Amino acid sequence: MERKVRVRFAPSPTGALHIGGVRTALYNYLFARQHGGDMLLRIEDTDSTRFVPGAEEYIIEALQWLGIGIDEGIGCVPASGSTREWEQAKEGLPCQAGPNGPYRQSERREIYHQYVDQLLQSGHAYIAFDTPAELEAKRAEMANFQYDARTRNQMVNSLTLSAEEVQARMARGDQYVVRFKVEPNEDVHVHDLIRGEVVINSNILDDKVLYKSADDLPTYHLANIVDDHLMEISHVIRGEEWLPSAPLHVLLYRAFGWEDTMPQFAHLPLLLKPDGNGKLSKRDGDRLGFPVFPLEFHNQKDGTVSSGYRESGYFPEAVINFLALLGWHATGDQEMFTMDELIAQFSLDRVSKAGAKFDYEKGKWFNHQYLQLRQGAELYDAFVAAVPEAGKAAVQAADKAVVAHVIDLMKERVNFVPELWEQAAFFFVAPAEYDEKSLKKRWKEESPAHMRELYKVLEGIDEWTAEKLDAVVMGWIAEKEYGVGLVMNAFRITLVGAARGPHIWEITNVLGKDETLHRLQVAIERLS
RNA sequence: GGUGCUAUCGUCUAGGGGUCUAGGACAACGGCCUCUCACGCCGUAAACCCCGGUUCGAAUCCGGGUAGCACUACCA
Numbered sequence: 161m162e163r164k165v166r167v168r169f170a171p172s173p174t175g176a177l178h179i180g181g182v183r184t185a186l187y188n189y190l191f192a193r194q195h196g197g198d199m200l201l202r203i204e205d206t207d208s209t210r211f212v213p214g215a216e217e218y219i220i221e222a223l224q225w226l227g228i229g230i231d232e233g234i235g236c237v238p239a240s241g242s243t244r245e246w247e248q249a250k251e252g253l254p255c256q257a258g259p260n261g262p263y264r265q266s267e268r269r270e271i272y273h274q275y276v277d278q279l280l281q282s283g284h285a286y287i288a289f290d291t292p293a294e295l296e297a298k299r300a301e302m303a304n305f306q307y308d309a310r311t312r313n314q315m316v317n318s319l320t321l322s323a324e325e326v327q328a329r330m331a332r333g334d335q336y337v338v339r340f341k342v343e344p345n346e347d348v349h350v351h352d353l354i355r356g357e358v359v360i361n362s363n364i365l366d367d368k369v370l371y372k373s374a375d376d377l378p379t380y381h382l383a384n385i386v387d388d389h390l391m392e393i394s395h396v397i398r399g400e401e402w403l404p405s406a407p408l409h410v411l412l413y414r415a416f417g418w419e420d421t422m423p424q425f426a427h428l429p430l431l432l433k434p435d436g437n438g439k440l441s442k443r444d445g446d447r448l449g450f451p452v453f454p455l456e457f458h459n460q461k462d463g464t465v466s467s468g469y470r471e472s473g474y475f476p477e478a479v480i481n482f483l484a485l486l487g488w489h490a491t492g493d494q495e496m497f498t499m500d501e502l503i504a505q506f507s508l509d510r511v512s513k514a515g516a517k518f519d520y521e522k523g524k525w526f527n528h529q530y531l532q533l534r535q536g537a538e539l540y541d542a543f544v545a546a547v548p549e550a551g552k553a554a555v556q557a558a559d560k561a562v563v564a565h566v567i568d569l570m571k572e573r574v575n576f577v578p579e580l581w582e583q584a585a586f587f588f589v590a591p592a593e594y595d596e597k598s599l600k601k602r603w604k605e606e607s608p609a610h611m612r613e614l615y616k617v618l619e620g621i622d623e624w625t626a627e628k629l630d631a632v633v634m635g636w637i638a639e640k641e642y643g644v645g646l647v648m649n650a651f652r653i654t655l656v657g658a659a660r661g662p663h664i665w666e667i668t669n670v671l672g673k674d675e676t677l678h679r680l681q682v683a684i685e686r687l688s
Numbered sequence: 689g690g691u692g693c694u695a696u697c698g699u700c701u702a703g704g705g706g707u708c709u710a711g712g713a714c715a716a717c718g719g720c721c722u723c724u725c726a727c728g729c730c731g732u733a734a735a736c737c738c739c740g741g742u743u744c745g746a747a748u749c750c751g752g753g754u755a756g757c758a759c760u761a762c763c764a
Contacts, residue, residue, distance in 0.1 A: 172764050207763055292762060304689070306760080337762050355693070364691050364760085372762045380764050404692060404759040427693085430758070434699080437756060485713090489701055493712045512694095512701080515757065519699045522714045532727090573726040583726090602724075648723030660725035 163394045163421075165197025168233070169223075170384070170398075172204045173215035176457035176466050177222050179518075180399060180431040180440060183483045187428060188397045189228045190484070190506040200233040200391060203264045204384070206377045212461045216264075222454040226476045227499055232258035260391045265383045272378040275386045275416070276338050276371045284415040285370060288317035289329055289336050306366045309344040338371040340381075340412065348407035353395075353426035353508045360407040368408055381405065385412045388423055396423045397508070400515070401439075403427045426508050429487050430515040440518045442466060450520040454479065473546070473576030475534075478527040486516045496529060528575040536567030539577060543567055546578040554588040562670060569662045583661075587670050590679055591657025594687065598659035602649035608688040610647050611654060613640075615680050624673045626665035654683035 169185040171177060177185075192199040201223070203216055220235035230236040236257050262268055279285035288307075290298075294316075299305045312319055317339070318326045330336065346362040370382035378386070388396060406425055413422040431440045434448060445452035445467070455468035469479050481497050489512070490497070490505045497505070531539075540563055547555050555563060570584045594603075617636050621628060637647050648664060655667050655676065668676045 170764095174764075204764065210763065288762090290762095295762085304760095306690095335762085339762095358692070360692065366760080369762050374762070379762070384764090399758095400693070401758055401764090407692095429694080432757080439758080485700070487700090491702090493702080495713060514694050516701090517699060519714065522700065525714055570726090572728090598724080645723055650723095652724055656724085658725085659723090662724095662726085664723065 164392075165192060165195035166200065166392050166394045167192045167197065167397055168200040168202050168388070168391065168393050169230075170202040170204045170387075171219055172207065172210065173212060173219070174207070174210045175212050175215055175459060176453040176455070176468075177215075177219045178440075178442070179452045179454065179469075179483070182222065182226065182228075182454055182479075183431065183486060184397065184399055184428060185223060185228050186226070186480060186483055187488070187506070187508075187511070190502050191395065191397060191508065192231070193229075193503040194506055197394070198231040199229065200258070200260075200393075201230045201235050201263065202387060202391070203234050203266075204380060205264060205266045206380060206383050208266070208375045208377065212459060214458070214460055218455060218457055225470055226454060226480055232260070233263035265387065266377065268383070268387070269376055271390070272371065272383060272386060276378065276382065279340070279370070279415060280338065282415070283341065285338050285340050286312075286318045287326060287330075287336050288312075288315060288339050288367075288369075289321075289334055290316050291335070307339065308342060308363075308366045312339075312341075312367060336373050337369045339367040340370050340408070340415070342367055342408075342411065348410055350403075350406045350410055350425060352403070352406070353424055354429075354511050355403075355427060355513060358403065358406070360404075362407070362411070365408055365411075381408060381412065385409055385416070385418075389413070389416070389418050389421065392421075393423045395426060397426045397428065400427045400430050426511070429512050431486060432515045432517045434518050434520060444518075448520070450523075473542075473578040474523075474527050475530045478523070478530040481530075482523045482526045486518070487512050496526075524575045531571050531575065531577070534571070536564035536571070537561075539567050539571070539580075540564055542577045543580055547581050551581060551585055551589055558588060566670060569666055586656045586661065587667070590675075590682070591655075593657065594653055594683070595658035598653055598657075599687070602659050603653055603687060604646060604650070606642075606646075607650040608684055610642060610650060611680055611684050614647065614651060615677060615684065618673070618677060618680070621673070624668070626669055629665050629668060651680075654680050654687075 167188040169181075169188050171181055171185075189199050191197070201220075203219075205211055205216075216234065220230075223230065223235065276285065280287070290307075295307070298315075305311065307315065314320075319341075321329075342362050342365045344363050347359050348362055348365075350358045350360070352358055368381050369379050371378045377383075387393075406427070410422070413419050432438065433440050433444050440452060442452055451467040451469050451472050453466050453468045454470060456471040457466045457468065458464075459466070470476070477498070480499060480502070481495075484497060484502050484506075485495065488506065488510055490510070494501075537560075540560060543563065544552075544555055566584050566587045567580060570580055573583055574580055614633070614636075617633060618629075621632055633647075634644070637644055649659060652659060652661065652664055652667075655661075655664070655671065661667060671679070
């Protein structure tokens with residue numbers, strides 16, 4: 161039976177959205193768009209102790225920046241005039257809309273109560289009074305202790321206590337949890353779209369806590385299954401770290417009697433550290449000097465600041481393109497993809513099974529490519545914003561078209577807009593000093609004399625164009641037999657302060673005759 | 689420890705029994721271009737984890753081993 165494709169991205173608001181999470185969101189989005197389905201955003205905030213203020217807003221902003229659209233749920237943009245008559249976003253809160261709300265799990269308590277009761281009534285779950293301290297003691301006393309069919313009879317729960325005792329404990333307000341009663345000795349089959357059939361014996365599963373009375377909230381496992389069912393999710397595309405609990409989820413669907421509408425699973429390979437082994441973590445970014453979050457994040461809870469791709473000068477398209485290829489590959493050799501191309505070509509069966517080391521260098525290359533695609537004029541604002549205070553006035557004083565032209569000249573030699581200034585500063589600010597190495601290599605004994613002569617030659621040119629300058633200067637060099645390299649490199653140093661930069665007539669064009677002569681003069685004085 | 693997943697150049701990957709003396713990209717290195725530095729172009733180096741089996745033939749299928757990773761909470 162063909163079901164409408166509905167997928168969800170369901171992060172926890174426990175901090176900035178990790179780049180691996182971004183990729184998960186992206187794959188979900190691509191899959192939904194390709195199949196004409198819906199992409200939902202649900203906030204899984206069932207752990208009240210780990211909640212970080214601002215995290216939800218951050219997730220929405222990050223997804224928006226990246227162009228990962230949400231059709232339903234938190235942060236969605238209700239299509240005007242569509243058939244969806246969604247509730248208005250609450251004042252001051254991010255948009256929350258759709259027929260299956262609320263989309264924040266902490267606001268769905270009553271819904272979960274009903275399903276916890278169903279499981280309790282049907283005998284698929286039971287109430288347990290063991291305190292965290294008691295469980296800890298038990299684990300210390302018994303190696304490899306697991307709360308399951310073998311051990312639940314020795315614990316304090318509704319299976320071992322009389323009904324009256326259970327009532328009495330609940331009546332006097334004892335804290336309890338509801339645990340899932342896993343039947344032992346059963347092979348549970350999970351069909352994974354990426355990995356195929358995965359079989360796990362229920363003996364290794366423990367009686368997972370589904371609900372905790374302490375904060376009147378379900379745990380991830382219960383909330384996840386209930387919500388995916390109620391929200392009619394057709395495909396669960398999530399990280400590989402969830403694969404071990406997939407059998408539990410299958411059992412839960414079965415216990416609820418929802419097996420026939422159970423979503424299909426696809427467990428994505430993990431993003432690994434660039435060096436060494438293990439999952440990519442925030443620490444790796446700090447250690448190796450690259451962001452692991454889409455946007456800069458100021459954590460109000462612990463006061464830390466994490467750098468982001470956006471603030472580092474990345475284009476969202478570059479991040480998307482880079483991430484898309486980390487774990488997925490199209491049929492051909494194409495590397496550059498627009499979002500639309502990704503949507504058209506994405507396919508779960510071309511997702512790799514093995515984890516992908518996070519290759520930051522490749523990410524830079526992607527940004528370089530996208531930078532080359534942009535015109536200087538459209539980069540103007542970003543460039544000016546990235547200019548340090550010392551150079552700001554000079555850039556703002558310059559003609560906008562000239563600045564755009566400079567950007568066009570220089571962009572090919574950088575990966576990021578913020579790197580442009582150190583390459584292009586000399587266009588706007590005369591060199592304060594001359595690079596030692598360049599002088600040693602390109603500034604010869606005869607250079608001052610050459611430059612004095614060049615000054616005279618240039619002074620006589622009225623038509624200040626590249627063609628004219630080239631004709632006159634090259635003619636002069638040829639006539640005097642000075643050697644093009646010798647003269648031009650010295651000239652370059654007087655204008656740039658170092659032996660680098662674009663073609664020299666591009667530089668004189670931007671500087672103009674007066675500034676060119678002035679720099680020449682200053683250099684002659686200082687380097688003679 | 690237990691369970692599961694995974695395994696091709698340093699990295700991301702192509703490959704689905706013969707077309708593989710294993711292709712592409714990043715990074716590295718060399719050259720060309722050239723007034724410099726970049727870009728670009730051309731090129732070099734660089735991999736099928738190991739052992740068995742199936743087969744005329746295995747990077748590809750199967751088994752075992754090894755290694756890596758994930759999970760093993762009243763976190764997600």
